[in-house]
Amino acid sequence: MSLIKQLWIAIVAITFVALGGSLAVGTLTARQYLEQQLNIKNQDNASVMATALTSQLLNDPDPVNLELQITAQFDVGHYRAIRLTAPDGAVIVDLRSDPRIDEVPEWFVRLTAIREQPGVAHVTDKWQQFGTLALESHTGYVYAALWHSIGQLLLWFLVTVAAAGCIGSLLLSRVTAPLRTLVNHAQAIGERRFIVTPEPGAAELKVVVRAMNALSERVRQMLADEAQRLEHLRRQVQEDALTGLLERRQFLNALAARLADPDAPARGALLILRICRLNEVNRDLGRTGADQLLRALARTLEGDPDAVAGRLNGSDFALLAPPAADIEPWARATAARLHDVAGRHADAAPLALPVAAVLYGQDDTVANILARLDTALAEAELEGGRALRIDTLGETAAPRTQEQWRDILTAALAENGFHLGTTPVRALQGKNRLIHNEAPVDLLAAGVTIKSGDFLPWAARFGLTGRLGLAAIRAALERIHAGDKPVALTISALAFQDGHFVTELIALLRASPRLARRLWLEVPEDGIARDPGAFHAFCLAIKPLASKLGIKHAGPRFSALGDLHDLGLDYIKIDASLLHDIDGNEGNQSFVRSLAMLAHALGLTVIAEGIDRPEQQETLVDLGFDAIRDQGSEFLHDS
Amino acid sequence: MATQAHRPSARSLPCSLALRAGWLFCFVAISCLCVAGPANAHTPDPMAKLASKQYGEAAAATVRAWRAMIEETRALPDHIKLRHANDFINGRIRFESDLAVWRQADYWATPLELFGKQAGDCEDFAITKYVTLRAQGIPAEKLRLVYVHARIGAGNPGQAHHMVLSYYETPAAEPLILDSLVGEILPAGRRSDLFPIFSFNHEGPRAREAARSSADATARLSRWRGVLARMRGEGLDLS
Structure with missing residues (x-):
């Protein structure tokens, strides 16, 4: 009692x-x-x-x-x-x-x-x-x-x-108010939310609250220190020392991870820039001037936060297009920006800067994308100067217009034209118990399946993200109701920043608490990094409703996530780009091991988003992973 | 004669609230005066001991003599008991007003108090005689304390409220009157100077209860029940 x-x-x-x-x-x-x-x-x-x-x-x-x-x-x-x-x-x-x-x-x-x-x-x-x-x-x-x-x-x-009853209840509420706060605090810590509450007036309670606050503060401090250390480590192992872009190996890992990501768009574009005869450039501009040029080009490539930039070798830079970019205009604009920057730095020496871009599909492999890119680049190089060569895979079909997208999305919302995929996430040890089924959301339009990576940018443009998100949640709840298995659903940054969406989500979850307990909501790391405050508020709003909360694609921008210690997160999915080739990549191993340890210290379940060979599972176990997203029978191979 | 004095107590027989309140104060004062505790059962005569303690040896001697007289006459016929009791009390007690003895307009004294002061007025005489006769073994039904209207002295126009004790041989008999002013015990028919107004004894549940226990606070509110309760406290049990 x-x-x-x-x-x-x-x-x-x-x-x-x-x-x-x-x-x-x-x-x-x-x-x-x-x-x-x-x-x-x-x-x-x-x-x-x-x-x-x-x-x-x-x-x-x-x-x-x-x-x-x-x-x-x-x-x-x-x-x-x-x-x-x-x-x-x-x-x-x-x-x-x-x-x-x-x-x-x-x-x-x-x-x-x-x-x-x-x-x-x-x-x-x-x-x-x-x-x-x-x-x-x-x-x-x-x-x-x-x-x-x-x-x-x-x-x-x-x-x-x-x-007496009135006075008694007044008195009780006065006496027990700090006690209630204390209980809430203890409960929060039990839910891995290391919060800080103001100290109450009563001396006995003050001691307890002070101790709990100190614990929270220690956890926060540890997290901050670790995040910083991780970021340092990541830079060391993944980035090119001069430009700060991803070095070749990590860039290709990111490409492979994107190919394997069920949420990613069906089509993507990769652009490559080559600085021909870098030795001559070095000679003409001097070592410092050449470095300045390289860094300026790198800054230009990094200009778009949704794109992934890397330096493949001394003279080659690569850029992975942001989702939903239309390849031709995007490649042209990017090339123009790069040529412009190069022109400003080295107008004395006419610089050969061939650019090539290829369109790829998700059934492509890293190797054949790179091969096609090489071909296109060779053609551009042959052309000389600042040539641009675009390989569109021979795909001639014009991309959908804005009107078409609007029609597709409104129709899907009206007819509930969604399909939830099923990617199981299983525990690494024990009997490979099912943790949950990840449910990538596909849209069905006139017999064609459109992946969320493709339609979400358009939905954002039309302000439909919230409605789409709610439709997906309803579908997920229905599936839980039918199958009784936990379902994980991705909540995009645009959705959790949308107050109306959050309100509706809370109402939905509150209406069926039994189902809500089996719903796992995960937010991509880059989305959180863009607005940590909104994510914070979202977690605090959702946490009492018993749904699980997690971060997906975690790792690359972990240090930008802000305070995680008081959110009560349940799990973290570590991005596949950190795990490809993991058994041979000691740098990534030490980064991932630290990340997993930190997550465990906070009480989170650590899930791997993908590996490229089944034998790497052993390594994952060694690194401290709890679970892995099912890779199916197909494994992708790096070149 | 003290009885000639105007006596407010007799006049107040019908319940007058103001006077009863006055009585209350009197009795509070009296309760303070009478510090006598309950009698010690081991001593032969607790009442004598109390008398010695409160009023001195003379009073104790009177009490012992009184006890002796009661014991001697217990087996004798009623009229002898009456005579002894009447003579004992009339002979040893001076008639004086309550104002002189107790410095109060009206005060009903217990036998101990009467023997202690060796003086009292008409109702003090009557009460002690009543108690004496009861102690001698005369049942309460034969005795009545009587308020009388007394015509005092020939050619004296003054009239006085007075109290006597009457004895009824049988319920229907003409009573014998024991008076504090007249030494002789006379049948009522020969006391043409007295007109009875109201008579009482300690029959009836209220008075009996007061005689049984001095704890009832309301006993102090009635003079008669008050005196019975105080008697009880002094070791005289009439029940």
Whole structure:
């Protein structure tokens, strides 16, 4: 039983004992008082009447008058009985009234039973004894008085109980308010939310809260330090020292991860820029000038946060197009920007900067994409100068227009034209228990399946992200309802930044708490990095609803996530780009191991988003992973 | 004679609230005066001991003599008991007003108080005689304390409220009157100077209860019940 409930019971019990006791004592006192008054009245009235009768006998010895006087007193007074008995025992006058007591229930009369003593006095006829007068008053009024006084007492009793209840609940809420905060704090820590609460006034509680706050602060500090260290490590192992772009291996890992990502767009574009004859450039511009040129080109490539830039080798830069980019205009604009920058740095020496771009599909492999890119680049190089060559895979179909996208999305929303995929996530150890099924959302339009990576940018453009998200959540809940297996759904940054979406989501989850418990909501890391505050608010809003919360594609921008210690996250999915080739990549191993340790310290489940060879599972276990997304039978191979 | 004094107590027989309140104060004062505790059962005569303690040896001697007289006459016929009791009390107690003895307008004394002060007025005499006769074994039904209207002295126009004790041989008999002012016990018929107004004894549940226990607070509110209760406290049990 809760402490508050026990306190309540104590208050109620004390109130009832105190007031019930006072009611009983009050009743007994009133009864005794009334009894005493009644008996005094009896005696005094008997004496008065006997005196009157004696003096009447002195003046007028007519017994008829005597009787008349007694009757008159009996009739106007409040008597139950008046009896005058001669010295020899003969009854001279005997008057009795109805002993019934109205307006008071029978049981009450029996319960209180007033002991009435008759008043007795002597009547004399001159010196002769005439008789003994005994009279009893009617007890009805005594019982009535008692009955009413108890009624009044009861009324006060109730009023007092109500007042005590009000005061008690006020008092309790004052006393227990800090206690409630404390309980919430403890609960939060239990849910891995290392929050800090203000210290309460009560000394005993203050100690506890201070200790819990210190714990939270330590966790926060540890997380901040670790994040910084991780970022440092990541730079060391993944980035090119000069430009800060991903080095070749990591860039290709990112490409492979994107190819394997079920959420990614079906089509993507990769662009490559080559600085021909870098030795001559070095010579012409000097080492410093050449470096400045390289760094300026790198900054240009990094200009789009959704694109992934890398330096493949000394003279080759690569750029992975942001989702939903239309290859031709995107490649042209990018090439123009690059050529512009190069022109500004090296206008003295005519710089050969061939650019090639290829369109790839998800069934392509890294190797054949690179091969096609090489071909296209060779053609551009051949062309010389600042040529641009675009390999569109021979795909001639014009991309969908804005109007077409709008129609597709509105139709899908109207007809619920979604398909939730199923990618199981299983525990690495034990019997490969199913953790949840990841459900990538596909859109069905006129028999064609469109991947979320393709339609989400358009949905964002039309402001439909929230509605699409809610439709997906409804579909996921339905699936949980049907299959009873946990389902993981991706919430895009645009969705959790949308207040209306969050409100509706809370309503949905609250409406079916049993299903909500099996729903895992995951947010991509880059989305969080873009707006950590909104993610923070989103977690705090969703956490009480028992759905699981996680970060997907985690790793590359982990240090930009802000405070995670007080969010109560449940799991983290580490990005496939960090895991490709993991058994041979010691740099990534140490980064991933640190990340997994940190996540475990926060109590998170660590999930791998993909590997490229089944034997790498061993490595994952060594690195501390708890689970892995099912790779199916197909594994992708790096070149 | 003290009885000639105007006596408010007798006049207040019908319940007058104001006077009863006055009585209450009187009795509170008296309760303070009478610090006598309950009698010690081991001593032969607790009442004598109390008398010695409160009023000195003379009072104790009176109490012992009184006890002796009661014991001696217990087996004798009623009229002898009456005479002894009447003579003992009339002979040893001076008639004085309550104002002189108790510095109060009206005070009903117990036998112990009467023997202690060796003085009292008409109702003090009557009460002690009543107690004496009861102790001698005369049943309460035969005795009455009587308020009388007394015509005092020939040619004296003054009238006085007075109290005497009457004895009824049988319920219907003419009573014998034991008076504090007249030494002789006379039948009522020969006391043409007295007119009975109201008579009482300690029959009836209220008075009996007062004689049984001194704990009832309301006993103090009635002079008669008050004196019975105080007697009880001094070791005289009439019940």
